[in-house]
Amino acid sequence: MRTIAGAVLLAALAGGVSAQAPADDPAQVVGAPRGPRLQGAALESHAKEVAGLLRCPVCQGLSVADSPSTMASNMRAQVKDLLAAGYDDEQILAYFERSYGEFVRLKPPLRGVNWLVWLAPVAGLLLGAAVIAWVLRGPRHAAAERAAGQEESGSERADLPGPDALPPDRSLAPYVLRVRERAYGWPGGVSPEGPPASPAAVADHAARDRA
């Protein structure tokens, strides 16, 4: 009974059909065709190119050119129809955009907030580089580094013995001199260029050597 009701409705609807009822006309959406009417091999290759610019709405990240879905196949056929009718690439993209929004374009045009898509990664990189530079070379760090350097060199001068210094424990001095003699080839362990070791130390060393 339900199907009968549907048939009655259908008869009523069909009775209202105009003989010149239009289907969806791309010219009403994107204006008159602006390009050449393509055919043959040129049509095939360019249709593939344009289909590659459209996102398949029922797929995950596939273009209409690459998707095996029926929807993509229907969209490819429509792209071909539109190219054959003389619509240019931008008109074809705009025609699909009317229904699916900007989402259908695989390459979002550079307008409005879309600039962020292109600029944000570059801005992020620059910001990151600036932060790193600030941390490594910033004024506070540089000042701290300078202060640390000064402190270090000051302590070096204060605490570290000179190249020819001998240990305060005089009994160790001969051994230090012998090590220097063997390691550096300094005669008697005394640097030929540096200031001479204290005579007392050298005498002491000699005495011990003799013993």
Place this chain on the structure above:
Amino acid sequence: MLIAGLVGVLLLNLGRDPHSIRSPLVGRPAPPFALAPVGGGAPVTSESLRGRPLVLNFWATWCAPCLEEHETLQRAGASLGGDVQFLGVVYEDEEDRVKAFQRRYGSTYPSLLDPDGKAAIAYGVAGVPETYFVDAGGVIRAKYAFPLNAETLAENLKKVGR
């Protein structure tokens, strides 16, 4: 700053029905169509439907959620049919299977065939079921991409003056 932005986006979308899709066609004239009905007959055109609200439901026999909403739509089609025009558009399916489905589950309003998918593409269909609510002047007022129930159907019918 990034976290604040994300929280802002979440707050903005709080309370929004995720199944109520923001179609670029909402608020614009419905794309015209001229489609043959299942079972044969003269094409039904969108022009012939002006003057009362239209519920245009894209569906398929292989689509389980479509079966889920079928009874809701058929009941509404039977009870509101005088004031609101209900129409199905068959999406990527075969006429014989549609006829068998209608015999088994019933049908209170016509379904139209869209063999080359041009109507589905013109309406921005990205899966089934998807239902468009068109007002009496032929302007799309809502798109719902989920199985309808009595409540969501009533909510969307309000947008077309029902």
